[in-house]
Amino acid sequence: MSRFLFVSLPLTGHVNPMAAVAHALTDRGHEVAWAGSEAFLRPLIGAGHPIYQIPLRAHRGQRERGLEATKSRWEGYIVPHAKVTQKGIEAGVSGFSPDVLVVDQHAVAGAVVAHKNGLTWASIAPTTMELTRPFAALPKVEAWIQEKLAAIWTTGGMPGSPPHDLRFSPHLLIAFTSTTLTGSAPLPENTKLVGPAITERPKDPAFPWDWIDPRRQLVLVTVGTLSMDLAESFYGKVVEALKPMNVQAIVVAPDGVIPDPPEHVLVRSRVPVLELMPRLSVVVSHGGLNTVCEALWHGVPLIIAPIKGDQPINAEQVAAAGAGVRVSFDRVSSGQLHDTLLKVLTDPAYRAAAQRVSDSFADAGGAAAAAVHLEQLASQQNED
Amino acid sequence: MTELPGEIAILVQQVTGESGIGPQTRLDGDLLLDSIELAALSRLLQERYGEEADLLRHVASLDIDEIINLSVAGVARFVEEREQR
Structure with missing residues (x-):
């Protein structure tokens, strides 16, 4: 001992x-x-x-x-x-x-x-x-x-x-x-x-699980709690990119930041990320290591728009591993986001690469x- | 050489897609240029002003405050000094 x-x-x-x-x-x-x-x-x-x-x-x-x-x-x-x-x-x-x-x-x-x-x-x-x-x-x-x-x-x-x-x-x-x-x-x-050393987190009984349509692909958008003040224009572009898509999306954002979201976009200030992971097709993230590792642990590819700190490094690593795409947080357009979402959702190579990272995590x-x-x-x- | 900062502002605009870039605009301090964008800018400068205009190498020789404060005008001065050698 x-x-x-x-x-x-x-x-x-x-x-x-x-x-x-x-x-x-x-x-x-x-x-x-x-x-x-x-x-x-x-x-x-x-x-x-x-x-x-x-x-x-x-x-x-x-x-x-x-x-x-x-x-x-x-x-x-x-x-x-x-x-x-x-x-x-x-x-x-x-x-x-x-x-x-x-x-x-x-x-x-x-x-x-x-x-x-x-x-x-x-x-x-x-x-x-x-x-x-x-x-x-x-x-x-x-x-x-x-x-x-x-x-x-x-x-x-x-x-x-x-x-x-x-x-x-x-x-x-x-x-x-x-x-x-x-x-x-x-x-x-x-x-x-x-x-990753992933810890259990309290369940979220209030989450509207019924809203999720199992026949459609599900996108999670989460850019972290530290950076909400930076995120307003980014959310606007994400929602614009999602508008014409036949998917569902959950966006983690404070109340009021996204006015009148379309019916296939659910906006919540908190979501049970770990519980959602098995249902997700792609995570759009700022690239904080916790979110990145939780997504990859579940074999979910990422689109990363890094803001600061170690996020650009994480974004580079994910892109190099083939498990996602890096975009510019400040400069990506809604059109680019739309195209990137389509690419990651339709090309099975991203998911396969994310699964390889997942396997390496399990071995570690x-x-x-x-x-x-x-x-x-x-x-x-x-x-x- | 007075038009050089303007030429460089256009290159920075090409790399970032940002508008309103002037001589005083700082690459890290204002535009938060990431490593990929910085490498792209360095390539554009070398294509236009010759191999010597290696911005990546120049930035590697600067200290933290000099990098934060490196402006379009500062890049122009660097390019000008290279050309005069």
Whole structure:
């Protein structure tokens, strides 16, 4: 039996896969605690695991996009988050005496505390943002990120400069994807790609299942909760593209954003995405990793209009795998969307490719496989 | 060379389909050009102004603020400097 301290960020999409791994460790007889905010974490992780309190520094929905978003992610979030959370993580280490720290790639204070205490630690990549080093082609941007990491190291009371890139544990890196998606992108040797760690979500008894016509193809349009303010013109184009089509479509959008939708388009502010997946023919998405992985898990191809963050990377990977098409969020026309929908709905190659990714996910083992890798890391550490 | 920013604005318009592009329009900061669009623009520049007008290589040499603030006028200056060498 080993003890694992999870160090997370207050972002639902980051915590969900980590929580699945934490529960898989508990199922295997290990002990898990978290460093995080009780108010934010508890509803996501359930009752079983103790939480060592770190201040909740909420991630405001980023308005910036492009490299401005990269700047504000580091200067406005990752660096200050490391500063305010380090003390709480240290309290977790002294209170819980973990064998292994399990650290979100963006919770850099976790890496600093691991070094400070000579602890074995694993990095977790809940998004593809850092995994494939998207800025490798922009050396000065990459160097700028290294400066930020060095500043976190120094502020954390560590001498000299970090011995390695603190986003990547030298011991183990777990990511929730598979090589069918990451393709030929170079990854560190100690990387384990376990596929998505999908968690059960509460059912939605209010959803009008009767509305769905089983004889027609069903399209889901979902561009994420962070980006609703950006999405209005996009929804307009999607509805225009769908108008002449003999399909049904469910669009996830806040009330009032889509006035008078046609009868074959259902607009709802929340939908039971996982329950719908087996019925879907295509998902139109902004390319958040959770939506992408949930669709591909069910062998459903995607049309991705990436907005920011790791979404362009996910869109590229899906297109390269043949499991979907990337379009421009800002610049796609309703005509292009219409043609793209027809293409993905009629060409069986997309669905076949999505099924290949699905098979690779199943082989990767998910949260249970991640738990086994962490367990092995802990037992190696105990032998040393 | 005063017409160069205008020529480049037209190329950027071709790549993005956006209107209202002027010398001060920023590729990343305003237009959020993605990597595919940037590569397409770089190709168009090379076709027109020669192999030396390799915008991708130029962007790779810039720091984060320089990339954010790279404008149509800035691309014109880059192309002009290449041509004069």
